[in-house]
Amino acid sequence: MSTTDVVAPATTDELVAALARATPMTRLLAGGTDLVNDIRRPGRQTDLLIDLSHMPALSYVRHDGDMLRVGAMTTFTELQADPLVHEHAFCLERAASQVGSAQIRNVATIGGNVANASPCADGATALVALSAEVTTLDGSGHRATRPLRDVLLGSGRTALTDGEAIVEFAFAALGNEHRSAFAKIGWRTAVSVARLSMALVVRFDPVAEVLSEVRVGLGAVGETAFRDAVLEGLLEGRPADEESARILAEGCADAVRRSIPGRYSLPYKERAAVGLAYDAWNALRICPPCEPAWG
Template sequence: MEQLVYESPRSVHELAYCLRNADQNTYLLSGGTDLVIKLRKLGVHAGRIIDMTRLEALNYIKIEDGCIRIGANTTFADISRNEELRRYATCLAEAAAQVGSQQIRNTARMAGNVANSSPRGDSIPALLALDAKAGILNGKGEITYKKMDELVVGIGKNTLQKDEAIVEFLIPCPDESHRSTFGKFGRESHRTSVVISHINIAAVIILDKQGTLVKSARVVIGSAAPVPYRAEAAEKALTDNAAGLARLNAFVDALQKHVIESIHGNKRYENKIDGIAGLGYSVYDRLFTSQPAGGAE
């Protein structure tokens, strides 16, 4: 008889044990905001569900050895409110605050967002801009770390194996003066009143001691291509350190060129070109004028 078996590990050790026998009919469940829809759509009535939400050991945000560690069982609501993230990984806290509605943020986890690997996922550009890694546990109990561009490789595609689960995220904690921000442009659903990204951007800059020159920048555009990508020309525009308006215009121009290249002349996506320009101006403003720099004191 077909049946859906439910497992609820309470420790990382138990999770590894559950993962040991995982196959193509095994599903990891976090907040369920994507998975439940997917299982309904596919008409899945049999298999194994491994529920990650009872794993209290994976519900944390902490700074350790110069890294911010976020456990896989941490909700977007907790990420959006965390003071340390707001200071050291502002773009991630801002992205988390813009995922769905409060109800979604109270249940959805970042691990599920990354594993779902949607081009519209809001956390992935922020994690890539922050040079984050995901800690991945396998059925043998081993943990390996992968950068976002090694993990998310296509629309709904990632390099996770069936016996693997994301257990945490690791973000290098900047010890220099830095700023970061996230912005998204999208269409509001009338039914749910949430904004799903039509295009989004995450940017991180490291400033010199005086807080004026940009030493390095990571700018990521999401939702324009199958996977979020580094906008290198836009990064260069920020680090060229031209005077104010020239730098702003060069930045926005570069962003638009990246998006034009990504959409390959598809008229359906032309509004992404205007969208990225609008986002470019507001992101620039938050990076250079309206945000206090965070970092080591």
């Protein structure tokens, strides 16, 4: 029954001032779809709640040279409808469209999805495959940028310090030789946490006719979303044929076995991983051919 102070910064300066007050009992409120229940749990003490939902400056998708920059407070509904995301980060669009329900996507943000650090976060899985970098801001006004994989430490654990807010994700925009996809297995067609998810990014060289720059993000098979180098190596340099799909599928099952040995859900997940991989592979085919090279 302790008191909680709420600040709702509207500008970066106000945000920095708010972050400067942060203690270990301070929470950042993005969409709130997970946090609202968390802070209301009996015994949970929150001294300061920093409501980021009045920060329009943190909600954007924009091109910056070769990079795509996504503000942390961009909602999944916005990502799902964004033309730049559609063209240059298709896997993120697909992941966004499969997060929760319309009501959840309307408020849940990509920043919150990552900061919440759920192993089955769809947005995080896509960003991992996109090799995203995270930019944070702290109470001294300092901005720091580091790879997403260094931020996600485990289930519910991040490397973010008290008073450090995610403000932006950035990753190389996918060009017209790239394709990406996202696939997910839940309990239902819609509105289900992922039991398994995969984000797949490949470059298809039209001259050599082989796959390169393969990046595979896996979700819900371990403590946090991660890229699997072994799996990626299997596809590198291969033609985009059915055999590659098979290799991806078997490699995916292997990756699951390596990630959750002995886990109760393993017998299911190692088999479902095959279907997941085929889903992701096939979904590459609906990835829009990108517009003529940007920049």
